[in-house]
Amino acid sequence: MSIIKSFSVDKGDTFYIKHGSSNFTVIDCNLVDERKDDILQEIAEESRGKDIFRVISTHPDEDHIHGLEHLDDRFGIRNFYCVNNGATKSDESPSFKRYCELRDSSKAFHIKKGCSRCWMNDNDEEKNYGSSGINVLWPVITNGAFKKALEKAAEGESPNNISPIITYSLKGGVKAIWMGDLETPFMEEICDSVDIPPVDLLFAPHHSRVSGRPPKSWMEAMSPSLVVIGEADSEDLDYYSEFTHVCQNTAGDMLFECVDGYVHLFAESPYDVVGLDDFRKADSYGLSYWGSIATKGD
Numbered sequence: 001m002s003i004i005k006s007f008s009v010d011k012g013d014t015f016y017i018k019h020g021s022s023n024f025t026v027i028d029c030n031l032v033d034e035r036k037d038d039i040l041q042e043i044a045e046e047s048r049g050k051d052i053f054r055v056i057s058t059h060p061d062e063d064h065i066h067g068l069e070h071l072d073d074r075f076g077i078r079n080f081y082c083v084n085n086g087a088t089k090s091d092e093s094p095s096f097k098r099y100c101e102l103r104d105s106s107k108a109f110h111i112k113k114g115c116s117r118c119w120m121n122d123n124d125e126e127k128n129y130g131s132s133g134i135n136v137l138w139p140v141i142t143n144g145a146f147k148k149a150l151e152k153a154a155e156g157e158s159p160n161n162i163s164p165i166i167t168y169s170l171k172g173g174v175k176a177i178w179m180g181d182l183e184t185p186f187m188e189e190i191c192d193s194v195d196i197p198p199v200d201l202l203f204a205p206h207h208s209r210v211s212g213r214p215p216k217s218w219m220e221a222m223s224p225s226l227v228v229i230g231e232a233d234s235e236d237l238d239y240y241s242e243f244t245h246v247c248q249n250t251a252g253d254m255l256f257e258c259v260d261g262y263v264h265l266f267a268e269s270p271y272d273v274v275g276l277d278d279f280r281k282a283d284s285y286g287l288s289y290w291g292s293i294a295t296k297g298d
Contacts, residue, residue: 057081121135
């Protein structure tokens with residue numbers, strides 16, 4: 001069993017994966033001040049006993065790195081995953097400064113399509129920490145569109161389109177996908193350069209804004225069983241109405257309990273979601289049971 005947690009952190013992203021192996025992964029952080037201490041404490045409790053603690057940063061927008069310095073101070077990040085970039089900002093926040101320190105340090109592992117790393121997607125039989133089931137589908141670092149996105153970020157423009165595409169898979173169970181804040185025109189430009197797999201959970205890019213809707217061919221390839229709609233102003237959102245979906249604006253914190261063949265969803269606010277199976281599970285994790293999906297399998 002593994003757990004994916006999506007925190008409700010205003011118009012930003014903070015996730016963690018508590019793997020069934022001895023791995024713990026944080027994906028992005030937006031440690032809004034009123035929740036910072038509670039989130040850090042939960043991460044401390046849930047990662048206790050895990051040998052490998054990694055942080056994946058999709059890109060250095062403030063709503064994806066806010067509070068990174070507090071996360072680093074608390075846990076002493078030794079495994080910082082990001083694309084190799086030279087993003088700059090005219091107004092550097094403490095969080096961006098810490099991002100740059102980690103990005104440019106020996107603690108950084110620069111991710112790209114097909115990259116392999118011990119305990120990320122490659123087991124070490126000697127220490128037997130297990131693989132985390134994380135794989136990187138993008139970027140292709142030689143791709144012209146990606147190079148242009150890097151150049152723009154280095155010139156102080158938006159770093160949205162340097163975001164990687166990553167998947168997390170549980171053998172016999174869930175496959176989830178994250179795309180950071182990739183924007184629709186960019187995704188359309190690289191559409192044929194990415195092999196998109198079927199997935200169970202799509203954490204919709206760019207907080208589910210219309211401006212981050214994946215191309216039709218990607219949506220057809222993924223055919224997600226559940227789309228997780230992020231937090232943004234309602235007038236900016238694409239609700240992916242043709243798919244079963246849940247909205248973080250309504251749900252609050254969401255937790256996905258991933259077991260063989262199924263994902264069970266728990267959320268902060270009670271709600272009846274059309275399209276989910278009802279296993280009549282008891283409320284758990286301090287959250288209300290919302291329903292379940294059957295996974296597509298390997």
